[in-house]
Amino acid sequence: VTLQPAADALRASPAVRMGLSIAAAVGVYGVSFGALSVTAGLSVPQTCALSALMFTGGSQFAFIGVVGGGGTLAAATTAASLLGVRNALYGVQLNAMLRPRGWRRPVHAHLTIDESMATAGAQDDPVEQRRGFWTAGVGVWLLWNLFTLVGAVVGSSIGDPAAWGLDGAAVAAFLGLLWPRLRARDPLVVAVAAAFVTLVAVPFVPAGVPIIIAAAVSAAIAVAQHRGRPAPREAGMSGRPA
Amino acid sequence: MSLWGWVVAACGIAYATKLAGYLLPDAWLDRPWVATVSSGMPAGLLASLVGVNTLGSGVSRVVDALPRLAVGGPPPRPDYSGWRPMGPTSEARYSCELYRSRVV
Numbered sequence: 001v002t003l004q005p006a007a008d009a010l011r012a013s014p015a016v017r018m019g020l021s022i023a024a025a026v027g028v029y030g031v032s033f034g035a036l037s038v039t040a041g042l043s044v045p046q047t048c049a050l051s052a053l054m055f056t057g058g059s060q061f062a063f064i065g066v067v068g069g070g071g072t073l074a075a076a077t078t079a080a081s082l083l084g085v086r087n088a089l090y091g092v093q094l095n096a097m098l099r100p101r102g103w104r105r106p107v108h109a110h111l112t113i114d115e116s117m118a119t120a121g122a123q124d125d126p127v128e129q130r131r132g133f134w135t136a137g138v139g140v141w142l143l144w145n146l147f148t149l150v151g152a153v154v155g156s157s158i159g160d161p162a163a164w165g166l167d168g169a170a171v172a173a174f175l176g177l178l179w180p181r182l183r184a185r186d187p188l189v190v191a192v193a194a195a196f197v198t199l200v201a202v203p204f205v206p207a208g209v210p211i212i213i214a215a216a217v218s219a220a221i222a223v224a225q226h227r228g229r230p231a232p233r234e235a236g237m238s239g240r241p242a
Numbered sequence: 243m244s245l246w247g248w249v250v251a252a253c254g255i256a257y258a259t260k261l262a263g264y265l266l267p268d269a270w271l272d273r274p275w276v277a278t279v280s281s282g283m284p285a286g287l288l289a290s291l292v293g294v295n296t297l298g299s300g301v302s303r304v305v306d307a308l309p310r311l312a313v314g315g316p317p318p319r320p321d322y323s324g325w326r327p328m329g330p331t332s333e334a335r336y337s338c339e340l341y342r343s344r345v346v
Contacts, residue, residue, distance in 0.1 A: 087263075178289055194290045215286060222278055
């Protein structure tokens, strides 16, 4: 038995490639989280525990940010929890998409982050969705934790990842996932509307909320588009007039 | 509660939030409008992520910085209350700036 065909299939998979490049781009930023967390007053084990167990970058930075700024630990926990609300939304999406069973379900939940949702959601083929989720989820987890440890131990002496020229790489990766979807008219309308409400909302609402507003707007537009042109498959599944 | 206690509590809340989406029953997921929304929403979420990561942090930070530029003087103490950026990239860049302003 040879594993060569499976290896070739993975190498040719766009979801795996995209997941790996996102993991590399995002994981390196664990250095700045680790360094900042120790500066904020957390110990190295506490810093590593946040990356391993909380594992959602926005909430982690919010937590150490409030602690470092002199806020209470309750305030830090609240800020981190509010920033994580979007992950519940991703959970619904990924659950509907991948339908994990058994032990996979709690593992899927832990790996549910911006990057795994984006990589899986950008694929149309269910196999590719699954590959994208696992590659980005596991890849980011490994590198994020490795570089968190490096940052926490080595601190400022390693330098600033932004100076390495990688700061735009994750945005480029998200854009690379979005771009192919914009060929069709419906997703284009959704994307433009979502980007618009995000940019309008950012100065006025707390961090983490703009994407929830954008998700609500996207959902409303998707439903409106569906009502305009019902897909035959879905129309047959429901007694409701489409 | 100790710092360790709050770290563990915050991690627990984050995980429970993630898990909540996976505990919805299949019958609920099989409703047609769920399929419609899940197929239509990724484009919006991706566009929002791109927007927040590229412009979101920049715009609010530029606006915040304008009065200080006019007044001059030493760099202000890092203000952690306005954590606008959401994606790891812009957050990391922001944190690096804060870090430098504290250390250097």
